[in-house]
Amino acid sequence: MTTADDTQLAMQGTIEALTTGDGSEPVVVNLGPQHPSTHGVFRLKVTLDGEIVQDAEMRIGYLHRSMEKLAEERTYTQNIPFTDRIDYLAAMSNNLAYCLAAEELLGVEVPPRANAIRVMFAELQRVASHAMANGTFINDCGAWHTPLFHMFRDRERVLDMFEMTCGARLTTNYMRIGGVAFDLPDELLPTLEQFLADMPENIANYEALLLENEILHARARGIGLISPEMAINSSLSGPVLRATGVPWDLRKANPYCGYEDYEFDVPVGEQGDCFDRFLVRMAEVKESLKILRQVVDTLPDGPWLADVPLHARPDPGESYARVESPRGELGFYLVSDGGPAPYRFHCRPPSLINLTALKEMSIGGTLADAIVTLGSIDIVVGEIDR
Amino acid sequence: MTDFAGLTSVLGSTLGAWYDFRDLNNLQRLITEWIADWGPDWLASIIAGVLGTLGILGVIGPTLLILIWVERKVIARFQQRYGPNRVGPKGLLQPVADAVKLILKEQLAPRAADKLIFFLPPVLIFVPGVLIWGVLPFGPRMSVADLNVGVLFLLAVSGTTVLVIFMAGWSSNNKYALFGAMRAVAMSISYEVPMVLALLTLVVFSGTMSINGIVEWQQQEDVIFILLFPLSAIAFFFAASAELNRTPADISEAESEIVAGYHTEYSGMRFGLFYAVELGNTLVVSAFIATFFLGGWWLWGLDQWVPSWIILLAKTGAVYFLLIWTRGTLPRLRVDQLMSFCWKALVPATLLFVVVAFVERTLLISEGWDTTVALPIMAVFNIALTLGAIMLFARVSRPAALRRPARIRMAGTEIGGLRAARQVASRTEEPQFQVGGD
Numbered sequence: 001m002t003t004a005d006d007t008q009l010a011m012q013g014t015i016e017a018l019t020t021g022d023g024s025e026p027v028v029v030n031l032g033p034q035h036p037s038t039h040g041v042f043r044l045k046v047t048l049d050g051e052i053v054q055d056a057e058m059r060i061g062y063l064h065r066s067m068e069k070l071a072e073e074r075t076y077t078q079n080i081p082f083t084d085r086i087d088y089l090a091a092m093s094n095n096l097a098y099c100l101a102a103e104e105l106l107g108v109e110v111p112p113r114a115n116a117i118r119v120m121f122a123e124l125q126r127v128a129s130h131a132m133a134n135g136t137f138i139n140d141c142g143a144w145h146t147p148l149f150h151m152f153r154d155r156e157r158v159l160d161m162f163e164m165t166c167g168a169r170l171t172t173n174y175m176r177i178g179g180v181a182f183d184l185p186d187e188l189l190p191t192l193e194q195f196l197a198d199m200p201e202n203i204a205n206y207e208a209l210l211l212e213n214e215i216l217h218a219r220a221r222g223i224g225l226i227s228p229e230m231a232i233n234s235s236l237s238g239p240v241l242r243a244t245g246v247p248w249d250l251r252k253a254n255p256y257c258g259y260e261d262y263e264f265d266v267p268v269g270e271q272g273d274c275f276d277r278f279l280v281r282m283a284e285v286k287e288s289l290k291i292l293r294q295v296v297d298t299l300p301d302g303p304w305l306a307d308v309p310l311h312a313r314p315d316p317g318e319s320y321a322r323v324e325s326p327r328g329e330l331g332f333y334l335v336s337d338g339g340p341a342p343y344r345f346h347c348r349p350p351s352l353i354n355l356t357a358l359k360e361m362s363i364g365g366t367l368a369d370a371i372v373t374l375g376s377i378d379i380v381v382g383e384i385d386r
Numbered sequence: 387m388t389d390f391a392g393l394t395s396v397l398g399s400t401l402g403a404w405y406d407f408r409d410l411n412n413l414q415r416l417i418t419e420w421i422a423d424w425g426p427d428w429l430a431s432i433i434a435g436v437l438g439t440l441g442i443l444g445v446i447g448p449t450l451l452i453l454i455w456v457e458r459k460v461i462a463r464f465q466q467r468y469g470p471n472r473v474g475p476k477g478l479l480q481p482v483a484d485a486v487k488l489i490l491k492e493q494l495a496p497r498a499a500d501k502l503i504f505f506l507p508p509v510l511i512f513v514p515g516v517l518i519w520g521v522l523p524f525g526p527r528m529s530v531a532d533l534n535v536g537v538l539f540l541l542a543v544s545g546t547t548v549l550v551i552f553m554a555g556w557s558s559n560n561k562y563a564l565f566g567a568m569r570a571v572a573m574s575i576s577y578e579v580p581m582v583l584a585l586l587t588l589v590v591f592s593g594t595m596s597i598n599g600i601v602e603w604q605q606q607e608d609v610i611f612i613l614l615f616p617l618s619a620i621a622f623f624f625a626a627s628a629e630l631n632r633t634p635a636d637i638s639e640a641e642s643e644i645v646a647g648y649h650t651e652y653s654g655m656r657f658g659l660f661y662a663v664e665l666g667n668t669l670v671v672s673a674f675i676a677t678f679f680l681g682g683w684w685l686w687g688l689d690q691w692v693p694s695w696i697i698l699l700a701k702t703g704a705v706y707f708l709l710i711w712t713r714g715t716l717p718r719l720r721v722d723q724l725m726s727f728c729w730k731a732l733v734p735a736t737l738l739f740v741v742v743a744f745v746e747r748t749l750l751i752s753e754g755w756d757t758t759v760a761l762p763i764m765a766v767f768n769i770a771l772t773l774g775a776i777m778l779f780a781r782v783s784r785p786a787a788l789r790r791p792a793r794i795r796m797a798g799t800e801i802g803g804l805r806a807a808r809q810v811a812s813r814t815e816e817p818q819f820q821v822g823g824d
Contacts (some may be wrong), residue, residue: 029561036645051721142634142718149465211821214788215634215717222787228807245807247797266797268810273787279794279821367565368720371643 026054029367033062039136040381044358044374051366056359060352063385071345076102076177077310079345083332084171086347087383089132092125092162093325095175100256100321101332102177105314113302114179115257120192120295121162121174122257122323123288127199128158129326130281130288133239133378137278138210140375141219147210154202157195164188178306192296199289207282220275224361224373227272234357238328238350239280240377244272250324262294274376281378313340327351327378349383414438438530442519450665454481457665457710464714484658491654496559499651503557508652508659511550514543515663518670523598525683525694536597537585540674541578544629547667548574554660555648566647569637569721574629576728581625583736584618588678591615591743593751597674601682607757608686612679613765615743617772619679621736623708626671628724630664632709634716637724668709669702676701731779738775742768791820 032043041062047055067086071079079102083094096118103110110118132155135148159169164185166174174181210216226236228244241248249266251259267283269276314336322331328350335344354377362370414437418430455470455478462469470477495504521536523529533539548571555567588611589595592603604610612619631639631647639647649660676682680701683694719727746764749755795813800806 027561029565138717142636143716144461144713146461146465146714149467153466213717215719217788217792218723218785219717219720221792222785228804232803245795245811246803247800247806247810248802249797252797252801266801267794268797268807270793270795270811275792276794279792283794366720366722368637368643368718 024049031371033059039375039379042379042381042384044370046362046367046370048367051368053362053365053367053370056362056370058355058358060355060381060384063381065386067386068345068347072341072343075310075340076106076312076314076342079342080175080177081171081173083347084173085382086349086386087325087327087330087351087380088170089380090125090129090326091170091172092121092174093129093323093330095172096122096257097321097323097325097330098332099175099177100323101319101334102312102314104319104321105317105334105336106177106308106312107314108178108306108308110179110257111303111306112258112300113183114304114306116295116299117180117184117304118175118257119259119262120292120299121165121172121180123291123295124158124161124192126288126326127285127292128155130285131155131158133326134206134278134281137274137372137375137378138216140371141216147206150206154199157191161188161191161195164191176305176308177312178308179304181305183304189296189299192292196289196293196296199285203282203286211279211282217275219368219372220273220278220376222271222273223365223369224274224277224376225272226357226361230360231272231357234353234360236328236354236357238324238326238354239277239284240328240354240357242266243269243276243280245270250322250329254322256321256323259291261298262291264288264291274372277376277378311340313338318344322348325350327380327383328354347383347386349386351377351379351381351383355379355384414441435530438520439516442516442530446516446519446666446669449669450662451481451485452478453665453669453706454484456706460707460710461714464711488655488658493654493656494651496651498559500557500559503553504651507550507554507557508656510553511547511660511663514546514550515666515670517543518667521597522670522673523601523677523682524698526598526602528683528695529598532596532598534599535595537589537595537600540597541582541585545574545578547629551648554652558648558651560651562644562646562650563648565644566639566650569644570631570648572721573637573724573728576725577625577628577732580621580728580732580736581629583733583740584615584622584625585678587615587618587736587739587743590740591747593747597677601677601684604681605684607761609761609765610679610681614761614768615679615739616769617735617775618739619675620772621732622679623675623705625728625732626675627709627712628728630668630671630709632668632713634712634719636718637721669706672705672709673698673702675705680705726783730783735775735779738771739768742771793820 026047026049028045028047030043030045033041043059043062045057045059046053047057065085067082071082074082080095080098083098084091087094102108131151135151138147139145162172162174163169165188166172166181168174226234226240226244228246231241231244232246236244237248245268247266247268250256251264252266264287267280267287269280316336316338318333318335320331320333322329324330329348330350331348333344333346333348334342337343358370358374358377361373365373414434417437418434421430421433458480459469459477470480473479473483495501518540520530521533521539523532531539551570551574552567555563555565555570558564588600591611591614592600594600594603600611627634631637637643639649644650649657652660676698682701683698685697685701688697746760750757750760795810797806797810800809
């Protein structure tokens with residue numbers, strides 16, 4: 001309580017620092033858990049020498065909700081809403097990965113229409129998530145929210161489509177074991193057509209406004225570098241890995257939901273810096289639109305949900321399914337002991353594993369570079385802590 | 387004021403009367419003359435000073451409230467939003483509601499803060515913010531103090547702000563605040579130099595340090611200084627926006643890095659004062675840019691028809707919009723990039739133009755060149771020199787990382803790890819995406 005004592009203590013520390021050694025000491029600065037740049041409750045403890053980052057320590061767990069343990073008490077179907085909340089910016093991808101794992105465990109055959117709808121929503125989710133990622137990345141570079149709001153326009157339209165299909169915008173809970181919860185509403189396809197028609201112009205606008213921006217180049221080029229070897233050794237995935245030049249995309253490498261039938265390409269970067277990650281995301285949005293076009297054109301008719309009991313009891317065994325979520329390789333590992341609830345429910349979150357490389361990327365740069373690097377990794381704290 | 391062609395002939399008798407709204411100085415002059423009739427001289431000058439100060443405060447107070455609204459609305463339009471539109475008609479009362487909220491909020495101070503030095507800055511920062519208005523000429527005779535060294539006064543007063551900012555950052559006992567203050571000090575001191583040099587160009591060329599004198603020079607020679615010294619104008623604009631902590635140079639309160647910089651720990655109306663002064667400084671800097679480089683209250687004879695202060699206000703508004711525009715569209719530079727831009731680009735460039743101004747001034751005065759012929763030639767030469775300097779700088783100063791373009795390739799059929807990566811990278815065909823580079 002005593003102010004004088006506190007001041008005196010602080011003074012003593014300063015005096016000690018000044019009288020020992022060369023009179024300077026590194027400053028430890030906490031970025032977070034409440035901080036404008038950390039995209040959630042994530043704490044980055046950086047040791048600074050002036051503006052140069054000497055050490056970066058990630059402290060996670062502020063959003064831990066014990067999802068993996070909770071899931072062991074609920075049936076396979078009841079667990080789907082949990083996956084929404086793991087990566088709340090890509091709920092569809094999380095639904096999908098979990099349902100794929102559960103289907104593998106149950107041995108369910110998914111009808112073709114359901115697969116097409118799943119691909120459609122996973123790609124729409126990618127468009128929305130990348131819009132958010134790129135917008136917040138430029139925000140971290142110091143722009144006054146303008147690119148973010150422009151990209152939110154596109155994300156908003158995607159969320160509107162989610163809402164008209166399943167009633168929810170963020171936590172969709174749309175996928176089911178064996179298909180999807182509802183068939184597409186009549187108004188979805190015209191809306192999607194309009195969206196596909198408008199997007200190329202919007203993307204051309206973003207490219208014209210952002211790609212040649214000298215300040216953005218100066219802030220993001222050559223910052224947060226990571227080599228392909230280091231990226232693979234850190235088991236990075238998603239745009240962060242592809243920006244280093246490694247062409248690894250699960251939609252190609254290990255196709256699911258019929259991705260092998262669609263024609264698309266995997267954009268890869270060259271340098272592995274923040275700007276390449278940004279560019280890879282920009283290019284991936286275009287590829288997603290290509291896939292969406294093909295899905296709309298070849299959407300099969302038929303049932304959208306296989307006949308799976310709500311209270312399914314799979315045989316004892318285990319399964320692992322992985323998808324390419326907007327952030328990288330998202331995997332779900334399920335173990336069944338024959339009961340109605342999974343014996344073990346484990347998630348491989350791309351954000352957490354991509355984040356482990358942050359220390360590598362930010363040491364030696366300035367504080368501002370560390371923030372930009374953090375923004376370019378595109379973390380979702382809900383996924384890191386679960 | 388000498389030759390009113392149109393309006394004066396109609397309203398000729400009102401010139402010099404208290405209700406002549408073209409020159410609000412008359413009001414003050416009449417009052418002081420009346421006091422001088424019966425009172426001592428010192429009373430008249432004190433009353434004049436008080437009236438001028440009240441006049442300035444009375445103008446900038448409401449203007450600030452409107453400006454907050456304007457800035458938020460304009461930024462909102464940049465961002466495809468509506469902006470404030472709930473409180474009052476068109477959201478016009480939003481700043482009032484914000485101010486009331488800020489006043490009602492509890493004012494916290496960190497326990498370990500240096501109390502006295504923590505409490506002073508929000509008050510002290512107001513002093514230069516108000517003083518600086520004193521030398522701004524709103525019209526031929528409309529400035530509170532028409533100093534013959536007005537430029538010096540302006541620079542001296544604006545330089546004191548950094549001390550207050552440092553007090554705020556240091557006393558808060560907060561690392562973000564300290565970082566913000568350190569950055570602000572480093573940047574303000576650096577950017578004073580190109581600012582001074584840019585103004586030196588004008589002082590050298592017009593031969594006066596009086597701000598009104600600079601405007602009158604532009605009026606006499608029928609030219610605005612942005613045409614004669616565009617690079618000084620650009621340098622001054624950028625240096626001023628750096629001093630004002632606005633993007634692309636808002637590093638001392640970089641939101642995504644150090645939360646709010648030096649005023650992180652200030653809450654309630656203390657923060658409100660910082661915010662208001664920052665906005666007021668933005669306004670006054672716009673006004674000074676308009677005065678120095680755009681001819682101030684003069685606009686090719688229009689000032690004889692329209693009150694001069696309205697012309698200045700319009701020009702100020704245009705510059706202010708430019709400042710909002712840069713804020714709404716540009717990302718932020720890094721500290722070291724800002725520093726190197728200042729010392730490696732702005733200082734040499736403005737220095738070059740000081741020399742150019744010396745030479746051209748000598749040609750005009752000593753060689754007796756005819757100004758009507760010489761000035762357009764000089765303007766063209768200087769504009770060409772500016773473009774050349776900018777292009778040269780863009781070529782020379784580009785960091786190595788930016789010299790090669792960023793490329794995005796398509797993996798095609800190659801999927802896998804390092805070997806596939808090498809395969810893709812070794813392809814010779816045109817990459818899908820290629821941006822930047824020389």
